[in-house]
Amino acid sequence: MLSIETVLSRMQRGALVLLIAAGLCGATHAAMAQASSYPNKPIRILIGFPPGSGGETQLRLVGQKLTEAWGQPVVIEAKPGASGNIAAELLVKAPADGYTLLYFPAALVINPSLYPKVPYELSKDFSPIALLGSFPLVLVVNPTVPAKSVAELIALARSKPGALNYASIGNASPPHLAGELLNQLTGVHLTHVPYKGSAPAQADLIGGQVQLMFDTAVSAIPHVKSGRTRALAVTSKARSRLLPELPSLDEAGVKGYDVIGWGGVVAPVGVPMDIVIKLNTEINKALKQPDVAERLMGLGSEPGAMEPAAFARLIQDEAAKWKKLVVSTGAKLD
Numbered sequence: 001m002l003s004i005e006t007v008l009s010r011m012q013r014g015a016l017v018l019l020i021a022a023g024l025c026g027a028t029h030a031a032m033a034q035a036s037s038y039p040n041k042p043i044r045i046l047i048g049f050p051p052g053s054g055g056e057t058q059l060r061l062v063g064q065k066l067t068e069a070w071g072q073p074v075v076i077e078a079k080p081g082a083s084g085n086i087a088a089e090l091l092v093k094a095p096a097d098g099y100t101l102l103y104f105p106a107a108l109v110i111n112p113s114l115y116p117k118v119p120y121e122l123s124k125d126f127s128p129i130a131l132l133g134s135f136p137l138v139l140v141v142n143p144t145v146p147a148k149s150v151a152e153l154i155a156l157a158r159s160k161p162g163a164l165n166y167a168s169i170g171n172a173s174p175p176h177l178a179g180e181l182l183n184q185l186t187g188v189h190l191t192h193v194p195y196k197g198s199a200p201a202q203a204d205l206i207g208g209q210v211q212l213m214f215d216t217a218v219s220a221i222p223h224v225k226s227g228r229t230r231a232l233a234v235t236s237k238a239r240s241r242l243l244p245e246l247p248s249l250d251e252a253g254v255k256g257y258d259v260i261g262w263g264g265v266v267a268p269v270g271v272p273m274d275i276v277i278k279l280n281t282e283i284n285k286a287l288k289q290p291d292v293a294e295r296l297m298g299l300g301s302e303p304g305a306m307e308p309a310a311f312a313r314l315i316q317d318e319a320a321k322w323k324k325l326v327v328s329t330g331a332k333l334d
Contacts, residue, residue: 038098038275042073045265046091047103048084054218054299055103055263058132061295065286082115083107089119091126096270098279101129105263106174109319113326114172114333122319126266127276128311130283131304133296134262136236137178137214138221138243140229145211150233150252153212157188165191167201167213172331175214177322178235178259180329185254194334205229216261217242218300235259241302262318264304264311280308 043066045059056076063074079087084107094100104126112118120126139150145164147153157164168176171194179190193210195201198219205213206228213220214235221243223229233249234240237258240248249257265283267276286292287303296303306314325331 036274038278039070039072041099042075043099043101044075044077045101045103046077046079046087048079048081048087048105048108049103050080051078054216054301055105057299058263058296058301059103059265061292062132062283062286065289065292066282069282069285083111085111085115085118085120091266091268092120094268096127096268098267098271098275100268101279102126102266103132103263104128104266104315106261106318106322109315110172110174110177110322110326112319113323114331122315125269126315127269127271128308128315129265129267129276130280130287130308131262131264131306131311131314132283132287133299133301133304134236134260135217135242135301136234136240136248136260137175138217138224138231138246139212139214139233139235139249140205140220140224140231141212142205142208142210143227143230144208145230147232148230150247150249150254153232154186154188154253157186157190161189162191164212165193165210167193167195167205167210169198169201169215170194170196171334172326174259174261177325177329177331178214180331181257181259181325182249182254184325184328185257202229214259216300221300242297242300262304262314263301264306276308 045063047056047059049055056078059076063076066074079090084105087102088108091100091102109122112122141147141153147156166179168179170176176192176194179192183190198215201213202215202219202223204210206223220231224231231246233252234243234246235257236248237250238248284305287305293303
C-alpha cells in the first residue's frame, strides 16, 4: 500500500506536469496569434551602409512589395559604420518580434575574423530570413596587359613574380581577398594595391598604374563595354546570369575558386518561426516578380530565393571560408 506522502508527491508531480503543459500550450497559441496578426505596425530594416548603396536599393524594392502585400510601411534606416557592426549591434538588442530586421551582407561574416571583437555571434544572435541577391566579382585587366584569358594571365604572372599589381577597394575587402585566393590556388604572386573605393581603383586600372582588379559587375561593365578595360572571368563557381559570356575562374582552370558577394535579411534570434516563414514567403514572392528581378539584375545582383535554413547554411559556410582565407593570408583592416 502506498503511503499518504507518496500519493501526495505523485499528485503534486502530476499537477506540475499539467501546469507546464498548459503553459506550453498557452505559449504556442500566443505565438500563433502573434504570427497571424503580423504585421500590424510598421517594419523597420536596419542597414549598416550609407543611403544610396546597392543594398539599400534592394531593400526598397522588396520593402515596397511587402507594403503592397500587407498594408504596413517598411522603413529603411541607415546606420553606417564599422563595416556594418553598428547596425548589427542595434539588431541584436532589438525585440524579437519581427518588427526590426537587418540587411545582412557578406561583410558581417568576414568581420569576426578581422575585428578583435564584434557585437554579435553569428551562430547565436540572428534568425536568418531570406537571401535577397548574390553577385560575383569580375576579373578585369588593363587592355595593354598581354593576356586574353585566365590561363594567359596566370602564365604571365608566373613569368614575372610580383610584377603584376591588382587594385582593390581596401585592405581585407572581398576584392582584396579575391586576389589573395587566386594567389593561393595558382601559386602566382600578384601584388595588392589598396584604394579607398572602387572609383579611384578603376581610374588607376584604366590609366595603367595597376594591371588588374576584381570589381563588382555594376562597376566593371561600363568600362568593359567602352574598351577601357577587358574582362576575363567571374569569381562565382559557375557562370553568372549577369555576364553569361564570361567563364568562371573555376571553369577557366582555377579549380575550387568561388567568391561571391551577397546580401539578405535577418531578424534577432527568438523571432517566432511562423513570422520567419511569413517573411521568407513574401520576400521570395517579391524577388520573383519581373520588375523586381529586372531591377536587381540591373544592379548587378542575381535575385535570391532561399528557405531560412538554406540561408543559415550559407552564412555559416561563408563564415568558415572567409575565416580560413583571412587567417592564411594575414589580411588586416586599414
